[in-house]
Amino acid sequence: MKIGNIVVGQSGGPTSAINASLAGVFQAAKDLGAEKIYGMRHGIEGILKEEFINLSQTLGSDSKVQLLKITPSSALGSCRYKLPKVEKDEQTYQKIFDILKKYDISHFFYIGGNDSMDTIQKLSSYGARIGSNITFIGIPKTIDNDLPLTDHTPGYGSAAKYIAAATKEVIYDASVYPFPAVTIMEIMGRDAGWLTAASSLSRGEDCDGPDLIYLPERPFDVEQFVDNVKEKMSQKYAVVIAVSEGLRDATGTYICDSLASKKVDAFGHRQLECTGKALTNMLEVLHCKTRAIELNTLQRCAAHMLSKTDIDESFQSGYEGVMAASKGETGKMVTFHRISNTPYQLEYRLSDINLIANQQRSVPGKYITKGGTDVSDSIREYIEPLIQGEYTPQYKNGVPSYFRF
Known part of the structure; x- marks a missing residue:
């Protein structure tokens, strides 16, 4: 033909x-x-x-x-x-x-x-x-x-593979010092948390994975976030958190709005940035070392x-x-x-x-834990074949x- x-x-x-x-x-x-x-x-x-x-x-x-x-x-x-x-x-x-x-x-x-x-x-x-x-x-x-x-x-499988590997590397790097520290990894995802969920694939015999995972499918509560981090810090020195760039509070306001420029593209989509940095600012009350790592374009060109x-x-x-x-x-x-x-x-x-x-297709609720601070183990069955x-x-x-x- x-x-x-x-x-x-x-x-x-x-x-x-x-x-x-x-x-x-x-x-x-x-x-x-x-x-x-x-x-x-x-x-x-x-x-x-x-x-x-x-x-x-x-x-x-x-x-x-x-x-x-x-x-x-x-x-x-x-x-x-x-x-x-x-x-x-x-x-x-x-x-x-x-x-x-x-x-x-x-x-x-x-x-x-x-x-x-x-x-x-x-x-x-x-x-x-x-x-x-x-x-x-x-x-x-x-x-x-x-x-x-x-x-x-x-494109998702390769990005997920990179995110899983990068998360594991960051966790290994963060664990070397015996003093309290929080590392926040900002991962792409304006409305859907599929990429951030992939950070959970870093979990295994050699790595515990992120301590907290936040997706945009759930409203983000700042006070609860600080309490969750404080609880994790009572259990270990180095806390690593994976977050989606598109986190919003219950009113629909982007968490990054305090720092971002609020620019939009030709389709009216917000250009999101600095969510991780905004979250580290919120953790100043804990008086510990904080760091924000924005994977940015690395996750899509690796x-x-x-x-x-x-x-x-x-x-x-x-x-x-x-x-x-x-x-x-x-x-x-x-x-x-x-x-x-x-x-x-x-x-x-x-x-x-x-x-x-x-x-748009969001991450189904069955893959998100009740408190909205992690993803379920069953999401591994969905993502793992793709990487x-x-x-x-x-x-x-x-x-x-x-x-x-």
Whole structure:
């Protein structure tokens, strides 16, 4: 089965696995005999500016595809561009479809998270409205793991693996001195605590794991927090706490508001920062040494600690998206459906983009302890299969070597 020209882009926050999905899209299109495979620079903005890369030329060898697969960040660049509503600016949609027609594009693929699926939803809806035969398929991506209708998302497994390892390393480092100290690890997650929950995977025979874990799914009580820390300090010298950046109190106010700038992106999302620092300020009443560690972008670009499971699934999600488009599917996103944990088995399906765009999936209550200060042991059964296996980076002069257009 041969398909026409395709275009693929990446959007939203980069991850360690988003390029694996790009590699999967490219490989499937190549296998199906696509004449031209275009990459749009900086997401949908690349379409509007007609900034394309001919992937057929730049990814001409298998070795380049394999190197791209284990390269962190978004090789094509990204954007935070929100398409306007059609009724407010139909000219933008007309321009996009005119450009797609100019380049004889048959299939459009967008790799991203919640807001990127909003783009797929709007374009596929407009395409249907004007009778276009171009297909629009979303390829999931987000370390936040908060897309609905899918068991998990590409990028989460590698980020979870890094967080689990970094947590263990921080705990080992914090435990060397015989005096009271509190270390707070701030982990990404505006509305969902999946990443912070992954810190619990540091627990084992060689490590007790975090003493307290706080997710944004539960209102944060400052006074109770101080009491909880004080109790832990009565039991041990070094207390390590994992928190989500998006912690809010009972009124919905972000804990970081006392220090953060309150900036928002194009989609109206708060740019969160300094939650860990705000919490250490609250602990001054305990008169002990405190430290805030913000993992920040490290958790999404740590390609030296990739999950093989995550990378292989990310690649396959891109591949499956192209195969679906070749059969005429449109207005869909590739979703993961877990068949079993032991052995771990997965099935790839398609889900209606209208049920996914601008929606979020939180950590279920069954995974959060009653007091909201930890996660249950059962969450390990969910996360652990996703962090298995490793890809060794290609090294040059002692440091990893990556793909770059």
